[in-house]
Amino acid sequence: MQRRDVLKLGTLVMLAGPRAFAATRLERADVIVIGSGGAGMTAAITVFDAKAKVVVLEKMPITGGNTQLAAGGMNAAGTVFQEKRGIHDSVKLMFDDTYKGGKYLAQPELVEILAHNSSSSIDWLTALGADMSDVGRMGGASVNRTHRPAGGEAVGHHLIHVMRQNAIKRGMDVRTNAKVLKIFETPGGAVSGVVVQNVLGELYSIEAPTVILASGGFSANLERVAKYRPEYAGFSSTNQPGATGDGLDLAADFGAKLVDMEQIQIHPTQAAGSKILITEAVRGNGAICVNRDGKRFMNELTTRDAASAAILKQPGQSAFLVFDEGIRRSLKQIEGYFHLELVKSGKTPEELAKAIGADGGNLAVTFERYNKFQAAKKDDDFGRPDMPRPLKDPSFHVIEIRPGVHYTMGGVAIDVRTRVLGQDGKAIPGLFAAGEVTGGVHGANRLGGNSISETITFGRIAGGEALQFAKENRPF
């Protein structure tokens, strides 16, 4: 918050609490949703369809939050789409994968909610007009359960488009450039409304008995990341610029308890000098990883945290993803990296080495050695379990990569009804939260495909719970 806002807000609050705004502009709603990513829009649609008045407040000039950048998919167990493909999955299996993936640090009752409701969340999205009919697999899953649009569209792009269109069709009140500066409380400690800063920098207030925090994580707030994890200082972020964690401050000001804040996920392959994430599928489809000496240094298919740690040990704390025309052809997304001018190329390993300032002889040897392992289906150096393609089809290409801050597992503590918990562990009346702003669903590590799943499932619950609370506690 700017100093000026604080002073102004302070004066207004000192005068008469939220009513000080009545002279200029005071609005009322049943439910206020802070944030317009997957969780916020899901909660808002749920409330709106129950014929209650809901206002979505998004501080950025565009809606969609970090959800719109999600490229993987949505994990769900026991869905109609899995059944069609003969995939045998269960709530128990999804729970086990998620709990284990998070190193047993997550709140088991929240993991249970995630797994148990995932299939109905897929149905909910389908009813909204989304296509989640394709099923693939991401790291840490025992079976194929990552749902995504057929035809290769990125999941977040698709879902946000569907949600925006649903909001437009319904005539919902979704406001961009609207930053919540404070959540007001009643003398009894319950939610009573919010102060909003509008596009001109002016303040107005909305009175409401419930607020749903769906304001996302704080991966784009590198100062805050470094506060919890000093070793990540100087990293860049893969997130949209609004993922600064303001919602955590709003909640903390209200007395909410924060959990697992130091649990921050690093993604190993962010394109160096940019914010662009290079999808894991590039390695999955055959790319190798070399350092500045032109040498491999790890099993490229290891977990995100291990790969990040290995890259950080290399000279310059970065590395190079190397692939050939065969691998390029195998994955549509790679073409995008060429469009974004992130790729350097050479006709031979020596020429490629020149492009990245590596030793040409070393890189040629690395290619030869890897291709031998690939043919024998056994990586004697690093034990890479899967080598689907050799590196032999020129031209050859590299993308320089370094680890980037990707996801914050911690956040406000919630119960299974998405009620925000105070320091004493008791639910704060009228305050709900869903999505990345919450902590406890993923534990120490989030599996790919579980974030979208969380936003939809917990967004639906938060919408329903806030609605119920608002009906019982309407002050007007």
Add this chain to the structure above:
Amino acid sequence: MNRQIVRALGVAFLFALSAGVQAQQANAAPGNCQRCHDAGLPLPETHPKVKGASIVECAACHASQAGQAKPYPLASRLHRAHVKVALDCTTCHAYAPGTHFAVLGHQGNLGALDAEQYEMVRKAMASWANSPWLAATHGNKQNLSCGACHQSQPIPDDNETVVNKQCVACHGNYDKLASLTRAKLKNPEINPHSSHLGPEIACTVCHQGHRESKPYCLNCHTNFEMPIPGAAAELAAPAAGK
């Protein structure tokens, strides 16, 4: 008790301000066009000699016509010419914070602006007459007045709905703009009007009338070369002596 003190201070502040306004009016002979223009200040060659002593008489020709730039819109000609030479609003307007804003010598009250809103309007007018930003491009090159973009809603809502609708009305939708932009792109695959952020986003995400414009893409795609009109950060100083 606190509240009473704050209110008393507020009223004192209002008096101080209006006293200041009155003092200023006395010095600058506000509202009297003849004083300045008879003393040699230029008007367009085709402009008849200023006879009236009051701004009210100018308004007979320079009538405000919402959203139109013809034939003699108050905003486009009269306002811009004066704001361009950095004259303050109170040269022609009577202003009392929070209660009164009017044309000097005219009975009607145009509205109640608090000090902050007054400053906002002043800056908006200044940037429309004299800035490297889009408001000035629309004003100076196209002779457009405020209403052309803002219609009858001077204070935009959070989504800047009206302004964005007007952008599309004149410039076309994203499909049209994407094809226009494509011809100018170094890399045809990177088109700001056809991006992964979707067709629903507002024009004002990147294009701003009263402050610098910045492509939203650059928040993440820091390596893009993406020129945009109105990108200069600073408000240009008014040209001296003109």
